[in-house]
Amino acid sequence: MAAFPFDVVAFDLDGTLADTAPDLTAALNHTLEQLGYPVVPAGDVRHMVGHGAKALLRQGLAAGGRSDEALVERGFPIFLDYYEAHIADESFAFPGCEAALDELAARGVILAICTNKLEALAWRFVDAIGWNRRFPVIIGGDTVGVSKPDPAPLLATIARAGGGRAAFVGDSITDTTTARAAAIPCIALSFGFHDRPPAELGADLLIDHYDELIPALERLAG
Numbered sequence: 141m142a143a144f145p146f147d148v149v150a151f152d153l154d155g156t157l158a159d160t161a162p163d164l165t166a167a168l169n170h171t172l173e174q175l176g177y178p179v180v181p182a183g184d185v186r187h188m189v190g191h192g193a194k195a196l197l198r199q200g201l202a203a204g205g206r207s208d209e210a211l212v213e214r215g216f217p218i219f220l221d222y223y224e225a226h227i228a229d230e231s232f233a234f235p236g237c238e239a240a241l242d243e244l245a246a247r248g249v250i251l252a253i254c255t256n257k258l259e260a261l262a263w264r265f266v267d268a269i270g271w272n273r274r275f276p277v278i279i280g281g282d283t284v285g286v287s288k289p290d291p292a293p294l295l296a297t298i299a300r301a302g303g304g305r306a307a308f309v310g311d312s313i314t315d316t317t318t319a320r321a322a323a324i325p326c327i328a329l330s331f332g333f334h335d336r337p338p339a340e341l342g343a344d345l346l347i348d349h350y351d352e353l354i355p356a357l358e359r360l361a362g
């Protein structure tokens with residue numbers, strides 16, 4: 141088989157590798173209930189993910205008409221405790237994702253994760269979903285001191301994965317902005333968590349299913 145055109149493929153986590161909205165929604169709503177504020181429908185939470193847990197909490201409170209940083213600080217440990225204990229109760233890999241990861245690994249590609257989740261939570265997630273052998277490198281929102289859309293976490297992910305030719309796969313404007321700033325080619329998924337129409341994400345290519353990932357990477361390199 142011909143050598144694959146990328147040495148490293150880095151992935152965003154929430155809304156890209158897995159649909160984590162059910163467990164994020166449960167953790168957010170548990171926190172809002174504990175604080176005495178209205179819960180948020182799961183469909184709304186999908187558009188709030190991608191900027192880290194505090195941003196999710198901030199948006200969850202804002203949906204109920206509150207914007208108060210002291211409440212975010214009070215809610216943060218409640219959210220983390222609950223989420224850590226229920227991190228993959230209902231989350232699931234997007235259809236075709238594991239087969240695409242298997243194929244990339246079989247073709248010698250190093251797989252890595254660059255997420256705005258706290259790094260420890262990202263490791264816990266991959267462990268809980270049975271992926272700890274798939275990803276030798278995970279960079280979280282707290283790993284390098286700045287989070288996406290700063291290019292530094294993505295560049296660090298690629299460097300720790302051994303460098304070489306790299307591509308990034310993500311679902312949000314945060315991811316496409318990060319990739320552009322890092323000058324790394326980027327594929328976006330039309331089925332992830334978005335706060336705008338996928339065609340407006342500005343990715344180099346947009347795919348509708350994981351079956352399209354490997355041909356898209358080949359095209360991107362072409």
Ligand SMILES: O=C(O)COP(=O)(O)O
Pocket residue numbers: 152153154155188189190191192193196254255256257258
């Ligand atoms: O918002 C988060 O906690 C992380 O989201 P991401 O994996 O899409 O970067």
Ligand SMILES: [Mg+2]
Pocket residue numbers: 152153154155156189190310311312332333
């Ligand atoms: Mg995402």
